[in-house]
Amino acid sequence: MENKVRILLEKALLNAQEKGLLTLPEVPAIALELPKEKGRADLSTNVAMILAKKLKVPPGLVAKAIVENLPNDNHVIEKVDVAGPGFINFFFFNEFFQETLREISSGIQKPTPKVSQKGEKILLEFVGANPTGPLNVVNARAAALGDTLARLFEVTGDHAEREFYVNDEGSQIENLARSVEARYLELDGKTIPEFPEDWYAGEYVKDLAKFIRDGFPKPEIFGTEGKKIYGESIFTKERLALLREGFKDKLFTKISDEKTRLQFLARTAVIYMVNSQRSVLERFRLVFQSWFFQSQLGDSVDKSIAVLKEHGHIYEQDGAIWFRSTTFHDDKDRVLIRQDGRPTYFSADIAYHAYKKKRGFDRLIDLLGPDHHGYIARTKAAIQALGYPEDTLEIYLIQLVTLMSGGKPLRMSKRAGEFITMEELLDEVGIDAARWYFLNRHRDTHLEFDLDLAKLQSDENPLYYVQYAHARIASILRAASEQGVKLASASSIDLTPLVHAAEKELIKKMAQIPSIIRLAAESREPHHLTRYAVELARTFHSFYTECRVLGDPSEKKVSQARLFLVASCKKVLAEILGLMGISSPDKM
RNA sequence: GCGCCCGUAGCUCAGUUGGAUAGAGCGACGGCCUCCGAAGCCGUAGGUCGGGGGUUCGAACCCCUCCGGGCGCGCCA
Numbered sequence: 001m002e003n004k005v006r007i008l009l010e011k012a013l014l015n016a017q018e019k020g021l022l023t024l025p026e027v028p029a030i031a032l033e034l035p036k037e038k039g040r041a042d043l044s045t046n047v048a049m050i051l052a053k054k055l056k057v058p059p060g061l062v063a064k065a066i067v068e069n070l071p072n073d074n075h076v077i078e079k080v081d082v083a084g085p086g087f088i089n090f091f092f093f094n095e096f097f098q099e100t101l102r103e104i105s106s107g108i109q110k111p112t113p114k115v116s117q118k119g120e121k122i123l124l125e126f127v128g129a130n131p132t133g134p135l136n137v138v139n140a141r142a143a144a145l146g147d148t149l150a151r152l153f154e155v156t157g158d159h160a161e162r163e164f165y166v167n168d169e170g171s172q173i174e175n176l177a178r179s180v181e182a183r184y185l186e187l188d189g190k191t192i193p194e195f196p197e198d199w200y201a202g203e204y205v206k207d208l209a210k211f212i213r214d215g216f217p218k219p220e221i222f223g224t225e226g227k228k229i230y231g232e233s234i235f236t237k238e239r240l241a242l243l244r245e246g247f248k249d250k251l252f253t254k255i256s257d258e259k260t261r262l263q264f265l266a267r268t269a270v271i272y273m274v275n276s277q278r279s280v281l282e283r284f285r286l287v288f289q290s291w292f293f294q295s296q297l298g299d300s301v302d303k304s305i306a307v308l309k310e311h312g313h314i315y316e317q318d319g320a321i322w323f324r325s326t327t328f329h330d331d332k333d334r335v336l337i338r339q340d341g342r343p344t345y346f347s348a349d350i351a352y353h354a355y356k357k358k359r360g361f362d363r364l365i366d367l368l369g370p371d372h373h374g375y376i377a378r379t380k381a382a383i384q385a386l387g388y389p390e391d392t393l394e395i396y397l398i399q400l401v402t403l404m405s406g407g408k409p410l411r412m413s414k415r416a417g418e419f420i421t422m423e424e425l426l427d428e429v430g431i432d433a434a435r436w437y438f439l440n441r442h443r444d445t446h447l448e449f450d451l452d453l454a455k456l457q458s459d460e461n462p463l464y465y466v467q468y469a470h471a472r473i474a475s476i477l478r479a480a481s482e483q484g485v486k487l488a489s490a491s492s493i494d495l496t497p498l499v500h501a502a503e504k505e506l507i508k509k510m511a512q513i514p515s516i517i518r519l520a521a522e523s524r525e526p527h528h529l530t531r532y533a534v535e536l537a538r539t540f541h542s543f544y545t546e547c548r549v550l551g552d553p554s555e556k557k558v559s560q561a562r563l564f565l566v567a568s569c570k571k572v573l574a575e576i577l578g579l580m581g582i583s584s585p586d587k588m
Numbered sequence: 589g590c591g592c593c594c595g596u597a598g599c600u601c602a603g604u605u606g607g608a609u610a611g612a613g614c615g616a617c618g619g620c621c622u623c624c625g626a627a628g629c630c631g632u633a634g635g636u637c638g639g640g641g642g643u644u645c646g647a648a649c650c651c652c653u654c655c656g657g658g659c660g661c662g663c664c665a
Contacts, residue, residue: 033604036611046607052645053606059645084608085646130665172665198664320663331591331661338663345665373592373660399593400659404600441601444593446658448600453614461627462613468627479624519604531602534613545620545629566624588627 001100001511002032004076005043005090015069022055022065032515034508041089042508049086059086075099097507098495104510105568106490122160123356124150126367127281130167131273132176132200135280135422137401141447142367143422144438144581145398145526147286149365151579152521161361164278164288165352168270168295170345175199177266183209184251208269215246216272226271229293234267243268280423284431285581297351301343304351304386305336313385323350328381328390349375350382357388365524366395367443373397396524401438401447409448429454432582436463439580440530462534466573467585469537473570474586476549480563483550487567488560497561502543506565509539510572517579526580533576540569 009030016022030047048063055062063082070077079091126146129139146162153160167173179200182192187209195201211217222243226235235243242254255261274291281288305321308314313324314336321337323346336347356364364383368375376395383393403410403420410420425434433454440462441447453461480487488494498504512532520528549562574584 031604035608036603040608044608049607049646059607087608132665167665170665175664318663322663335663340663342663344663349665370593370659372665374662376592397593397659445601446594450600453600464627465613468625472625472628474625476624483624515604523604527602528604531612538612541628542630544624548624550624588625 001096001508002043002515004096005032005045006030008070008074008076009045009047009066011071012066012069015071016065019069021069022051022057022062024051028054034512035089040083041087042092042504044087044089046087048082048088052086062086063088094496094499094504097504098498100511101495101498101507101565101568102490102493104507104513104572105564119157119159120153120362121360122153122158122363122365123163123359123361124153124160124365124367125163125165125356127277128165128167128366128368129277130172131270131277132172133202133273134204135277137403137420137422137425137449138369138398140284140422140425140434141401141438142369142398143281143284143286144435145443146367148435148439148526148529148580149521149524151581152517152526155517155579156521161290162286162288163290163292163356166270166274166291166293167345168266168274168293169348170294172198173266173270174262176205176269177262179205180209180212180265180269181262184213187213188249204273208272211246211272212243212251212265212268213246213248216243218275219244221271221275222268225275226267229271229296230267234264239264280421280426283426284422284434292352294348294352297348297355300355301348301351304354305347307354307387308336308350308382308385311385311387323347323378323382323385325378325381325385328384330377330381334378346375346378349379350386353379353383353393354386357383357386357392362392364393366393368395368397370397370399394524397444399444399446401449404448404450405452410451432467433461433463435580435582436530439526442525442527462530463582464588466533466537466577467583468588469540470570470573470577470584471586471588472544473540473566473573476563476566477570480550480559485550485556485559485563487563490564493561493564494557495561495564497555497558498565500547502546503562503565506539506543506569509536510569513572513576516576529576529580533573533580536569536573536576540566540573 010027013027017024028050030045032043032045035041035044048066049059052059052062063086067080067082075093076096077090078093081089083089124146126142127139129135150160150162175198183206186192222235223240255264308323315322319339320335322333323336325334334346335344337343380390380393384390428451437449437454516528516532520526549566550559577584
């Protein structure tokens with residue numbers, strides 16, 4: 001719908017230019033919108049005002065020149081007027097609405113791929129939780145966002161891959177291993193010292209120790225994934241057998257060297273944690289195409305540092321190796337190799353981003369947690385220092401989530417182990433509701449997640465409002481087939497009975513889907529989808545109240561046309577919910 | 589102290605990148621089921637867009653400043 005109008009407008013602009021009424025440096029991007037107040041126009045544009053500014057001509061004159069030069073032999077525009085400060089308002093022929101509906105239904109009205117690009121290969125890195133504990137609600141928010149973004153990119157003609165980065169090296173992993181070891185000793189009846197602050201005190205660590213002692217519920221993951229990631233020197237035949245049967249009291253005798261033991265415990269813990277994270281994500285209907293472990297970087301950390309050195313971005317000071325990130329607008333330079341010779345997390349991250357680039361991705365998108373704020377500038381600096389354009393890396397922060405219950409925020413203290421995990425959230429509110437509420441808000445606003453509202457299966461919950469529209473249509477379709485009213489195909493259906501204002505409103509709303517999808521994809525802001533879904537559902541419910549689909553047998557043509565209309569609307573609702581990974585029930 | 593984010597209806601939030609009389613959901617109030625699902629529809633009330641200044645035909649949006657809230661500022665990850 002918008003595209004047709006856009007083409008007419010472009011022609012009008014060119015016509016006006018030929019006549020010398022306007023001088024255009026280039027054809028501007030034309031924004032079309034549904035006026036807030038309905039009845040004012042079917043569609044309107046502010047292009048005259050945009051041009052007026054550029055050309056320094058009164059908007060009214062520009063609008064007049066455009067309107068007078070619209071091709072008049074079209075079957076689209078019935079009426080056009082200029083209003084307010086220079087808006088051009090269009091009213092369309094019924095025929096144009098009917099044609100638009102036919103296109104929507106046959107899938108022609110999909111978002112057209114970007115004009116300027118053929119389609120990019122995009123790598124989306126998100127969730128990226130440490131394998132030191134269960135996923136939390138911010139991880140869940142990132143999961144919903146990243147998954148939906150990936151799906152949006154696929155629809156708009158790009159290719160997106162979802163990747164989960166596992167930080168399986170470093171001091172936090174060592175702390176995890178020590179925590180597991182301590183719990184193991186505790187099971188042995190030994191008294192253990194109080195945990196230092198940076199150890200892990202959660203229940204899951206006790207579970208982990210118990211599994212190592214008594215045998216894992218799914219030991220096969222160590223033989224497959226464990227061996228693949230960490231090799232047979234870690235997961236030897238003997239150790240695999242012990243993980244299956246349980247080490248009982250033999251952990252310290254079988255692996256007497258402390259360093260080896262801690263490494264083994266760390267690797268075991270990571271494989272276990274990663275698998276439990278993965279299963280929660282799968283329950284959330286999110287499958288990552290790839291899981292990348294920091295330990296797999298190998299010598300590429302040294303290599304990428306060598307590249308930076310070649311470009312002259314490295315220096316040595318106080319016994320450490322530094323990256324001069326201030327060259328690229330970071331506040332301060334960053335350490336890559338510590339005094340003690342160990343690389344920092346950041347240097348691994350540089351190697352990781354270099355590796356992503358080497359795999360041939362045109363664009364890297366990272367969704368990070370709110371505590372990674374400081375990483376944006378330095379990572380972007382690194383990308384540039386490696387010789388890539390700055391804008392091929394996009395980093396977005398996902399802000400905090402506060403869970404509300406009974407009108408009060410739930411206290412989330414990680415130290416005391418009192419935090420709600422992603423799994424508990426899913427138990428509590430379900431997958432559809434969790435996804436909906438995460439996607440419903442702009443990513444960088446702190447999200448207040450009202451557990452009571454999300455759980456509520458009633459009219460107060462916008463998710464059910466939208467799903468109800470879908471179920472209601474399904475119900476009409478069931479009734480239609482019982483009454484023998486057949487749903488005609490897009491090519492054979494007679495749509496001329498569709499002339500009612502409510503019908504046209506619904507078609508207009510449905511026709512918006514391509515531009516909504518493009519907006520959400522290009523701005524990386526999926527919250528436009530939930531808004532649109534509510535609007536579409538509302539327009540449908542409104543139509544439903546005003547127009548009967550089934551009924552009067554003498555009006556069979558009307559019934560059939562309306563049936564076609566609602567069936568198409570059902571498709572659009574399902575498409576938008578599907579993009580968000582939310583189900584479209586036929587019955588509720 | 590420095591940097592980033594936020595401040596819009598009683599509550600939770602949109603606002604398509606500077607455009608029409610600032611919108612939606614929930615909550616409040618008033619109507620609508622002999623008929624396809626009332627988990628619905630229609631209507632009413634509700635605003636100094638945190639305050640002030642500036643830029644221009646025009647500002648919730650851009651600039652400056654102040655106030656309030658959050659987060660970050662490790663040779664942790």
